Amino acid sequence: MGRDHLMPVARDEISDASIERAIEKGVSEVLATMASEKIESLGRTPNPPLHSRPQDIEGPHVVASVGFVGDINGIINTHFDDQVATELSAKILGMSPAEVAAAGVLTDSMGELTNMIVGVFKNTLGEVGYVCKLTLPSIIRGADFHVDHTLRSGRRYIFNFRCRGRSIVTDIIMEED
Amino acid sequence: MPHRILTVDDSKTVRIIIRNAFKRFDCEILEAGNGMEGLDRAKSKPDLILLDITMPVMSGVEMLERLHADPELAGIPVVMLTAEGQKTTAERAMQLGSRGYLMKPFTNDALIQQVSTILALQEKSVAA
Numbered sequence: 001m002g003r004d005h006l007m008p009v010a011r012d013e014i015s016d017a018s019i020e021r022a023i024e025k026g027v028s029e030v031l032a033t034m035a036s037e038k039i040e041s042l043g044r045t046p047n048p049p050l051h052s053r054p055q056d057i058e059g060p061h062v063v064a065s066v067g068f069v070g071d072i073n074g075i076i077n078t079h080f081d082d083q084v085a086t087e088l089s090a091k092i093l094g095m096s097p098a099e100v101a102a103a104g105v106l107t108d109s110m111g112e113l114t115n116m117i118v119g120v121f122k123n124t125l126g127e128v129g130y131v132c133k134l135t136l137p138s139i140i141r142g143a144d145f146h147v148d149h150t151l152r153s154g155r156r157y158i159f160n161f162r163c164r165g166r167s168i169v170t171d172i173i174m175e176e177d
Numbered sequence: 178m179p180h181r182i183l184t185v186d187d188s189k190t191v192r193i194i195i196r197n198a199f200k201r202f203d204c205e206i207l208e209a210g211n212g213m214e215g216l217d218r219a220k221s222k223p224d225l226i227l228l229d230i231t232m233p234v235m236s237g238v239e240m241l242e243r244l245h246a247d248p249e250l251a252g253i254p255v256v257m258l259t260a261e262g263q264k265t266t267a268e269r270a271m272q273l274g275s276r277g278y279l280m281k282p283f284t285n286d287a288l289i290q291q292v293s294t295i296l297a298l299q300e301k302s303v304a305a
Contacts, residue, residue: 033282034194093193105189112190116281119260134231134260136187 014072014125016157020044023076023159023170026120030113035091037163045158053146054079054169056160060143061085062107064114068122070132074154074174076121077147078114084166085110111137117170149173180296181222183207185215185240186229186258191281195227198285199292212240219250225296227288228275230259230266241273254295258283 024041031037045055060082067075080088089100089109100106115137122132140147157172180203184195187210196206207223209215212235219226226244230237237257244250256277257270267278277291 030282033284089190093190094197105193108188109190112188115188116260119281136231136233 014128014130018125018128019157019172020159022121022124023117023157023172025124026117027159027161027168027170029120030116031088031163034113034116035088037088037091039168040162042160042162045160048156048158050151050154050156050173051148054158054160054171056167056169057081060141062110062139062141063147064107064110064137064139065147066111066114066118066137067135068118068132069135071130072125072132072174074172075135075149076114076118077171077173078110078117079167079169079171080110081166081168082141084164084168087164088113107139107141111139147171151175179203179205180224181205181207182292183209183215183218183223183226185209185212185218185226185232185237187211187232188229191229191258194285195288198288202289211235212237212243215240216243216250219244219253222250223253225292226253226255227258227279227292228255230257230261230270238269238273241270241275245274254298256291256295 028039031039057079062080062082062085063077065075065077085106086097086100089106090097092109093100093105095103115134118134122134151173153176155174155176159170161168182199182204184192184206186192192208199206207218209218211232215228228237228240241255244253244255254276256279257275258279258281260281270278276295279288279291
């Protein structure tokens with residue numbers, strides 16, 4: 001067997017367009033399948049600094065974070081406006097907003113939706129050769145906070161969506177190769 | 178006699194979705210939040226187990242391995258239910274004896290179809 005056989009398989013560089021396709025597919029597919037909701041894509045925030053709060057998020061909201069580890073490493077923080085989070089949770093679970101609050105399932109629902117979104121995202125990137133696994137979701141709910149990370153260098157993509165007239169933002173932070 | 182289905186998933190949301198999906202059928206839904214609890218609930222011999230893969234305490238893959246190592250529980254059909262949808266994960270689950278594989282996000286129709294097909298097969302194989 002020649003030495004060439006031991007060389008790793010070449011993969012396409014993950015382009016910005018691939019990232020955009022993967023995340024838009026994730027958000028639209030998950031919300032359509034689980035909540036029969038259409039989302040509107042408002043596009044990407046141009047050149048966000050590595051550390052900052054996404055601009056389209058204000059007031060009470062829920063942030064669910066799921067990491068991906070393997071050929072590529074990173075995390076996706078999904079920011080849901082509190083009202084749309086409650087409405088989506090109610091729809092998915094067949095409950096009223098009051099029942100969602102009483103059952104204490106709002107944060108769990110947003111964690112699960114984000115888990116599915118990141119699952120579709122990583123499976124889409126898996127199709128071009130990047131294999132990774134998901135971490136368990138972690139969720140924060142509040143009004144005056146922002147989620148940060150410890151990377152000193154990396155790639156960051158912020159994509160903005162609207163659902164029921166409210167904001168959903170996906171903030172993708174990826175380690176540099 | 179109602180079918181008894183055990184749902185093992187750390188997400189309460191998924192467990193409620195599954196409970197709602199089977200409301201109109203003659204089914205009793207049992208629930209567990211991780212593989213360890215799932216193994217304990219499996220001792221009541223449900224007709225089928227819906228099993229998430231990525232869970233704290235004990236993963237779905239480890240629970241599946243332990244189920245198949247126990248002659249009392251090895252015959253219970255298992256459907257893996259996960260966002261880890263890559264082919265290698267599916268192949269691994271099937272190698273370990275999973276009867277089916279459903280990728281999240283899933284529709285109620287896909288879930289019910291998969292479960293009812295397997296339960297029908299299971300009844301046939303028990304009756305044969």
